[in-house]
Amino acid sequence: MSRFCFLHGAFALFDASVETLVTQHVRLISLRFERSRRRSVTLHANPLILAAAIGIASAAFLVVADRQTVDTLYVHHIKKSEAPVIDGDASDSVWLSAQPFFVLTNQGGNFEGRGETKVEIRAVYDDGQIYFLFAWDDPTRSLNQLPLRKAADGWHILHDGYETGDEHAYSEDRFSVLLTKLDFILAGDRTFHAGSTPIAGEPATLSGRGLHYTTQEGVYAEVLEWKATSTATGFCDDDHFGPPVDATADQVSGKAPYHGGFAPNPGAANYSDNFESQPADGYDQPIKPRRLPKDYRAMAAAMGNIDIDPNHGESAGARWYMTEAESTPYDPGIDAGIPVGTVIPGVVIAGEYTGDRANVQCASRWAAGRWVLKVARRLDTKSSYGIPISTGTFIRVAAFDHSQIRHTRHVRPIRLQLE
Numbered sequence: 001m002s003r004f005c006f007l008h009g010a011f012a013l014f015d016a017s018v019e020t021l022v023t024q025h026v027r028l029i030s031l032r033f034e035r036s037r038r039r040s041v042t043l044h045a046n047p048l049i050l051a052a053a054i055g056i057a058s059a060a061f062l063v064v065a066d067r068q069t070v071d072t073l074y075v076h077h078i079k080k081s082e083a084p085v086i087d088g089d090a091s092d093s094v095w096l097s098a099q100p101f102f103v104l105t106n107q108g109g110n111f112e113g114r115g116e117t118k119v120e121i122r123a124v125y126d127d128g129q130i131y132f133l134f135a136w137d138d139p140t141r142s143l144n145q146l147p148l149r150k151a152a153d154g155w156h157i158l159h160d161g162y163e164t165g166d167e168h169a170y171s172e173d174r175f176s177v178l179l180t181k182l183d184f185i186l187a188g189d190r191t192f193h194a195g196s197t198p199i200a201g202e203p204a205t206l207s208g209r210g211l212h213y214t215t216q217e218g219v220y221a222e223v224l225e226w227k228a229t230s231t232a233t234g235f236c237d238d239d240h241f242g243p244p245v246d247a248t249a250d251q252v253s254g255k256a257p258y259h260g261g262f263a264p265n266p267g268a269a270n271y272s273d274n275f276e277s278q279p280a281d282g283y284d285q286p287i288k289p290r291r292l293p294k295d296y297r298a299m300a301a302a303m304g305n306i307d308i309d310p311n312h313g314e315s316a317g318a319r320w321y322m323t324e325a326e327s328t329p330y331d332p333g334i335d336a337g338i339p340v341g342t343v344i345p346g347v348v349i350a351g352e353y354t355g356d357r358a359n360v361q362c363a364s365r366w367a368a369g370r371w372v373l374k375v376a377r378r379l380d381t382k383s384s385y386g387i388p389i390s391t392g393t394f395i396r397v398a399a400f401d402h403s404q405i406r407h408t409r410h411v412r413p414i415r416l417q418l419e
Helices: 003-012 016-038 043-068 093-097 249-253 296-302 332-336
Strands: 071-077 101-105 117-125 129-137 148-151 154-157 174-180 192-194 210-212 221-227 235-241 262-264 271-273 291-293 327-329 347-349 360-367 370-378 394-400 414-418
Touching: 071 101, 093 117, 101 394, 117 394, 117 414, 129 174, 174 370, 221 360, 221 370, 235 360, 291 296
Parallel strands: 071 117, 071 414
Antiparallel strands: 101 117, 117 129, 129 370, 148 154, 174 221, 174 394, 192 210, 221 235, 235 262, 271 347, 291 327, 360 370, 394 414
C-alpha cells in the first residue's frame, strides 16, 4: 500500500483517542509558548521549541493513526462443492470471487539483486477449511537444494553459506506464511530477535543474523512453509515459533545451527537431506551420500538440464529429489560405477507426512517467471501449536529466491476478514 493510501486511511479512521492525543500535545505547545513569552525569551528561540513540539505531536499522531489503519484480506465464503483443487493450476472459477490483495515484500536476498517481489493473495473458505492462492514473481525456478557432485576424491555438497545456516546459492525456492493473533505493526511480530547471541546461555547463531522465538510461555505463531523440492509431494511444512528451547548437543558443538524457538510441529515429514550433518568446517570436505541412485542415467534425465549455476533456473518438468524406490543405501560398488562429474539430488523423499506436521496441503507451479502456490488448511487444526483462523487472525508472507534464510518481508500485518 502506498504511503498516500496509508495517510488517507489514517485520517479516515481518526477517532477520539487520536484527537485527544494531539489536543494534549497542542496544549503543551501553547503552555510552553506562553511561558516563554512571559519570561521574555528571545523570539528567535521559540520557533525551535515550537518545531520540536510539533514534531513530537506529529510522530505521536502517525503512530496512533498507523495502529488504526489495517491492511485487510477479505475471505469469501464458499460451498464445499466449490472448493478449489489443490494443484498448480490457478484457473479454478472460485478464485474469481476472491478479492485479490497485493503486498510488496522486500529486504530479501537474490531476486536478481533487488531483494523484493510483489505477492498476490486470494483466499476463500468453507465451513471447515480455508484455501489460499499465492502468486509472486521469481525469475528462476530454483530446485537444486544442496545437490551432491562427484569429484576425484569423492562426493561434495554444492553450497555457499550452508555451513553457517545461511545458504544463498544452492537452496530451493521457498515461501512462508506466518499466522498469529498478535497485532504488531512490526516486521516479525516480535518473534524475531537480531544479533549473534540473542539468548543468554544458548549457542550463538552461526549466521550472526538472529533467531525467531516468542517471549511468553504458551504463546506461539504458526508458520506454513512451502519448499520447491522438499515439499513437492502434496504437503507444506507446518511449523511454529515458540519460546526458546534448549540447544541440542550438535547445536552446542556447532555441528548444527541453533534455531531458538523455531521448530516443526509434532509428527514427521517425508523428506530428508541426502547427507549426514557435519561440523561447520566439514561441509567443504568429501562426504558419503546416504543414498545413491539405482540408475544414475535415469536420475540425470529426471533432473532435466543440469546447470549448477545457482542463478539459472531448472528446466520445465525437472525434479531434484530422489525417491526411496529409485535409490539405494550407499554402496561402494554402486558408487564405483558412477562417473566423476555426476550430480545427484541432495533431497530424498521417503515415507509419509504424519501428525500435526501434516496439517497443510499445497501444490505449486512455476511459469514465465512466476510461482503460483495453492494451500488448503483446516480453520482450526486443534493443535496446541496452531493458530485458529477467524476474523482477526493476522498473516504475513515471505518469499525466498534460492536462499535459506534471506527472505523478503513487509512491515504491516494483513488482517483476515472472513465473510
